[in-house]
Amino acid sequence: MTTTGTAPETRSFEADVARLLHMMVHSVYSDKDVFLRELISNAADACEKLRYELLSDPALAGEDGQPRITLTLDPDARQLILEDNGIGMSEIELAEALGTIARSGTRAFMERVAAAQEGEGAQLIGQFGVGFYSAFMVADRVDVYSRRAGADTAAHWASDGLGSYTIQRVDPAQAPARGTRIVLHLKEDAASYTEAFTTQRIVTAQSGHVPVPIFLKEKPDAEEKQIADGAALWTRPKSDITAEEYTDFYRSTAGQFDEPALTLHYRAEGLHEYSVLAFLPSMPPFDLFDPDRAGRMKLYVRRVFITDEAQILPRYLRFVRGLVDSNDLPLNVSREMIQESPVLAAIQKGVANRILAELDKLAEKDADAYRAFWQNFGAVLKEGLYEDFSRRETLLGLARFKSTVSGEDWRSLKDYVGAVKDNQTAIYYATGSDLDRLASSPQLEGFRARGTEVLLLTDQVDSFWVTAGADYQGKPFKSVTQGLADLSLIPLADGETAPAQASAEVDGFITYVKGVLGEEVSDVRASERLTESAVCLVAPDNAMDRQLEKMLAGAGRLDHAAKPVLEINPRHELIARLGALAEDSGLREDAARLLLDEARIADGELPADPRAFSARLARMIGGAIQ
Numbered sequence: 153m154t155t156t157g158t159a160p161e162t163r164s165f166e167a168d169v170a171r172l173l174h175m176m177v178h179s180v181y182s183d184k185d186v187f188l189r190e191l192i193s194n195a196a197d198a199c200e201k202l203r204y205e206l207l208s209d210p211a212l213a214g215e216d217g218q219p220r221i222t223l224t225l226d227p228d229a230r231q232l233i234l235e236d237n238g239i240g241m242s243e244i245e246l247a248e249a250l251g252t253i254a255r256s257g258t259r260a261f262m263e264r265v266a267a268a269q270e271g272e273g274a275q276l277i278g279q280f281g282v283g284f285y286s287a288f289m290v291a292d293r294v295d296v297y298s299r300r301a302g303a304d305t306a307a308h309w310a311s312d313g314l315g316s317y318t319i320q321r322v323d324p325a326q327a328p329a330r331g332t333r334i335v336l337h338l339k340e341d342a343a344s345y346t347e348a349f350t351t352q353r354i355v356t357a358q359s360g361h362v363p364v365p366i367f368l369k370e371k372p373d374a375e376e377k378q379i380a381d382g383a384a385l386w387t388r389p390k391s392d393i394t395a396e397e398y399t400d401f402y403r404s405t406a407g408q409f410d411e412p413a414l415t416l417h418y419r420a421e422g423l424h425e426y427s428v429l430a431f432l433p434s435m436p437p438f439d440l441f442d443p444d445r446a447g448r449m450k451l452y453v454r455r456v457f458i459t460d461e462a463q464i465l466p467r468y469l470r471f472v473r474g475l476v477d478s479n480d481l482p483l484n485v486s487r488e489m490i491q492e493s494p495v496l497a498a499i500q501k502g503v504a505n506r507i508l509a510e511l512d513k514l515a516e517k518d519a520d521a522y523r524a525f526w527q528n529f530g531a532v533l534k535e536g537l538y539e540d541f542s543r544r545e546t547l548l549g550l551a552r553f554k555s556t557v558s559g560e561d562w563r564s565l566k567d568y569v570g571a572v573k574d575n576q577t578a579i580y581y582a583t584g585s586d587l588d589r590l591a592s593s594p595q596l597e598g599f600r601a602r603g604t605e606v607l608l609l610t611d612q613v614d615s616f617w618v619t620a621g622a623d624y625q626g627k628p629f630k631s632v633t634q635g636l637a638d639l640s641l642i643p644l645a646d647g648e649t650a651p652a653q654a655s656a657e658v659d660g661f662i663t664y665v666k667g668v669l670g671e672e673v674s675d676v677r678a679s680e681r682l683t684e685s686a687v688c689l690v691a692p693d694n695a696m697d698r699q700l701e702k703m704l705a706g707a708g709r710l711d712h713a714a715k716p717v718l719e720i721n722p723r724h725e726l727i728a729r730l731g732a733l734a735e736d737s738g739l740r741e742d743a744a745r746l747l748l749d750e751a752r753i754a755d756g757e758l759p760a761d762p763r764a765f766s767a768r769l770a771r772m773i774g775g776a777i778q
């Protein structure tokens with residue numbers, strides 16, 4: 153049994169921690185109360201981790217019974233002391249947890265601060281919740297005494313937040329019998345946190361619904377009183393719970409600090425029994441586009457927190473926060489085994505279906521709220537269109553789009569299909585990264601002339617799902633840059649005139665261009681789709697959409713790109729005049745090559761050979777001036 157400690161050892165913080173601490177120590181963030189929420193949430197997490205370990209090792213409980221968090225105020229010493237009897241930390245864990253930045257949220261915070269304008273950084277503290285280190289907004293020294301459950305040694309971590317900390321092994325009597333005690337030596341201007349009224353108010357408002365009871369002692373030797381009951385909010389009847397209670401719970405458990413846009417609380421009965429409390433954030437979570445695309449729904453079994461890595465929801469619903477509490481999963485099963493459980497599979501299916509059904513309802517009843525939801529999360533939801541074929545129909549119904557007729561608003565596919573023109577057999581779309589450029593691309597001209605709507609798709613994921621073979625109400629999706637759009641079958645809109653047949657001269661010119669360009673393109677042909685522009689590029693029939701091809705090439709995932717087709721507008725005045733040029737005119741070859749470069753530029757590409765392009769252009773302009 154170790155009763156003696158070791159001498160304190162001074163260590164430097166990891167560079168990022170030092171930067172973060174500097175921010176905390178000098179923070180001008182006005183709502184400093186958030187530090188309490190952070191420390192209490194850590195204490196509650198520690199209690200939940202212990203509950204879980206107790207399942208397989210009941211001896212860890214020792215003498216100390218029910219999980220609890222205790223706050224002790226010491227106005228005379230200007231201290232606030234937080235103690236939990238959770239899992240605790242060993243000496244090594246202490247240095248790891250409180251000397252480095254492990255959590256991705258804090259990292260994301262630092263990146264955002266670095267990118268933010270002067271003065272804006274402070275505001276971000278509340279939005280991200282920067283964890284343990286936020287204690288240094290209110291304290292100029294922090295002592296942490298901790299003892300890992302089941303260990304007979306204890307450790308002491310201390311820092312003034314100025315670049316280094318000390319760590320040492322101490323007499324276990326200095327630490328809690330199990331868990332962690334954090335002593336905040338409050339700054340002068342933070343003395344109010346030793347007032348019982350103030351602290352109680354903050355704790356009940358911010359953390360009143362953490363699933364561990366919280367006690368308060370007004371003085372070190374005072375009686376303690378319970379200020380939060382630790383009852384699991386989700387087990388209470390819905391009708392008893394106020395909107396504020398839901399919001400507080402959401403904020404204190406979901407790592408989100410906005411108002412939930414939608415709260416879903418229900419109990420599934422029947423073959424499997426479980427409770428669901430789920431929230432739709434109104435602000436995108438910081439990790440929405442992290443490469444691992446992990447969801448954060450928590451899994452409880454009969455109120456014991458098991459894991460937040462069960463991936464209860466499909467990845468395209470990863471923005472949903474909240475929890476599922478199952479009545480029928482076995483408690484003594486390992487996290488790994490849970491993944492294999494048919495009960496979990498049934499829960500996964502049920503919860504995802506319910507959430508999509510709620511979204512559908514929201515779209516019906518509250519168009520504004522749904523629009524805001526789509527703005528935030530539409531790009532994520534669309535991942536489901538190629539990842540979850542079983543729900544594709546539902547997801548297509550939920551999807552909203554910009555189109556050539558949408559203006560500021562969004563269109564649904566139902567809207568689209570309701571407005572198709574005679575003989576229109578496909579849903580047309582164009583993909584690109586910039587909405588305005590897309591809207592003015594030459595490929596759309598023929599569609600406009602026929603009053604045919606084209607979806608304008610600007611999210612990265614769009615290029616993937618449109619090519620995954622989806623159709624909606626029997627209509628396939630078809631790119632306007634792909635092959636010959638069977639446009640001529642669709643009648644022209646009023647006031648548009650049918651294109652005149654190309655003259656023999658123009659046909660001759662097109663054949664000539666094809667000869668000149670040779671291997672650079674896969675074909676040169678007269679265009680049905682152009683009405684205003686002279687030329688455009690499209691993909692050969694049955695080839696990959698050009699936008700997707702460019703994306704894959706950009707990501708180095710394409711070894712062979714199809715050569716595009718150059719389409720020439722035979723009705724365009726320029727083309728007619730080029731057709732009329734004498735066959736031996738020196739202009740013809742320059743013109744043929746410039747037309748291809750013009751089409752490339754309209755597609756957002758560079759001319760293949762910029763120097764040759766400039767020389768040709770100079771010759772052309774020179775010729776025009778003479």
Ligand code: ADP
Pocket residue numbers: 190194195198236238239240241249250255257282283284285332
């Ligand atoms: P996060 O809680 O998001 O991981 P924090 O900065 O709040 O980030 O805490 C860092 C880590 O410190 C936690 O992940 C946990 O491992 C450890 N920790 C903090 N407080 C406690 C506590 N009271 N008991 C046990 N471990 C704790």
Ligand code: MG
Pocket residue numbers: 190193194283284
């Ligand atoms: Mg934390």
